[in-house]
Amino acid sequence: MENKQISPFTLFLLRFKKQKPAILALIILLLILAIAIFAPLLAPYDYTTPNYSNRLLSPSFSHFAGTDNTGRDVFSRLLFGARVSLSIGFISVTMGMVVGTVLGIIAGFVGGVFDSIVMRIADVLFAFPSILLAIGIVAVLGQGIVNVILAIAIFSSPVFARIVRGSTLAIRNTQYIKAAETMGASKRRIMFIHIFPGTISSILVYFTMRIGTSILTAAGLSYLGLGAKEPSPEWGAMLASGRDLMYGHPYLTIFPGIAIFITVLSFNILGDGLRSALDPKD
């Protein structure tokens, strides 16, 4: 490279700017985030109180997405649902990422017995399909949103542990780590001050994509009756409660599904874009 003054971050921004779909996805996600934050201001109706005189109204100008079987405005519930679904995604994946990253760095740097133990645990967790692991964990801990978050955090952590361990192994033999060791830096300092920044780019891509997957899994668990429950406006739970009325009132299943789909799609497109922008190839 000729121009050495460009920092890696500037380079990343320049490359990311070319990823048009990813930028669109980012804008959509920021919009959804704004909806989640300002839901009380945006929602035209109260999302919790039933209004039995307005049961099962089809979508119209007064109720954009119709009303459910207790007369609550589906559109308002969808806006509030953004809070629940986004929180589940962010909290669970952040927990999994922190645990996985710390374990991955230590395993990659220290090696030996600790490395073997962490990687065998990861193997065992990988031996369960993720939805099955989540069902198993919920079966032990009981149903509900908090346990769903825990379950997703548990099966997200080995993903991060593996990736971070891989990056750590690649970084630990570089010159600057050798230099830091020679200068007498402590192990902890080397791991978290010198190695960690080098793993951030791969973490970022997986973090973005995992949030999408987690929102899907959480909605799936709610659909199966193991996660969020009525009266929570979680999108999967809304979809599940609209299921029985699917034939006469398909909008009760269609709209929450669209909300989940667009959100997850945006996270995946953003993740793809970040990957291309961070990939040293091409």
Next chain:
Amino acid sequence: MFKYIIKRLLGMIVVMFFVSVVVFFFIHLLPGDPAQVIAGPEATDADIQNIRISLGLDKSLFYQYCHFITNLLSLNLGTSISYDKPVWDILEKRYPVSLTLACCSLWFIPVGILIGVLSAVYKNKFIDYMAMTFAISGISIPDFWLGLLLMIVFSSELGWFNSTGYDSLKDMVLPAITLGTIGTAIIARFTRSAFLDILSENYINTARAKGLRETQVIWKHSFKNAVLPIITVVGLQVGGLMGGSIVVERIFSLPGLGSLLLDAVNSRDYPIIQVLLLLYSFHFIVINFMVDVLYIVINPQIRLK
């Protein structure tokens, strides 16, 4: 070559051992006394004591684990609490349904590969954009929502299929489409990138320079080299079918292992949950092992060593 296979086999047995330990401890992770939990809230002290003895919960953990494994190996899977029948008898009826569903869903392998190859060959053309839009949508769409939409369109509006239940193979069409979609999408994305890597290699240029037909360049020269990384991803997706079938069985009310598991979770039928956790994960492990072996057998770099 055999050295590699045996190494993988041993690795698989080790993972299976750990999985069995995890599933064994599962019942001890439950809050409270397992015997109490299994007996339910209305049980008398005598009932609880009986369960404790019949499950060996009064013995040491090590003894219990050995007991658990010997029972499994002799195919004595215990008795279901809610059905009051041997777990084996229940599995016998449920298992074929799930297996049929998984087999019917294997359409995703050829379709996914075909979409991926077309997309790579027509890179940045209309076909590529269409294919990749489909692929990213396929990994983002909630499977339960897709299933319901298919039901609304093809069962309710068009009346082509029954919406729920399982009487004939025809009832597997919509579930198999639902279950296979995500695999198609993932394989298409992966095949495309594997192919693009190879199409930029020098030997492909050589093949083209020799004047070979494009179909031959693609299916003979490129495909042979792209197939190895693709196999790994296909294997993961086939392994994932069992997990995905849990949701799909629930959507379409298919009487398979997935709906059995969900019912067992709801009724706290722990003997069934334990067996199913083991069964699902063993499937996953064995499929991954078979993929590894296939990889070794196909890859001349390892095979000819």
